[in-house]
Amino acid sequence: MPLTNTLTTFHIHVPVRVLLRYGDKRLGDIVTHPEGAEGARKELREMQEQGIIFLVCDSKCNNRKPDGSCAGHAEQDA
Numbered sequence: 001m002p003l004t005n006t007l008t009t010f011h012i013h014v015p016v017r018v019l020l021r022y023g024d025k026r027l028g029d030i031v032t033h034p035e036g037a038e039g040a041r042k043e044l045r046e047m048q049e050q051g052i053i054f055l056v057c058d059s060k061c062n063n064r065k066p067d068g069s070c071a072g073h074a075e076q077d078a
């Protein structure tokens with residue numbers, strides 16, 4: 001079994017539809033956008049139209065599923 005000593009970590013992801021319900025301040029705490037909260041909402045709606053359901057709260061995430069959520073990262077213990 002190759003899974004021994006393998007730990008999978010996941011980045012936190014939030015449903016886009018939940019973010020769209022947030023107020024300006026709360027949304028701004030999670031998403032930063034040059035055009036402010038309205039610009040962020042516009043972009044979130046565009047993501048939804050592309051079938052992206054989740055937004056990962058970490059731009060370093062490099063392993064995302066097609067729905068936008070984190071697919072997990074294997075951290076091997078040496």
Ligand SMILES: [Zn+2]
Nearest residue numbers: 011061062070
């Ligand atoms: Zn990730």
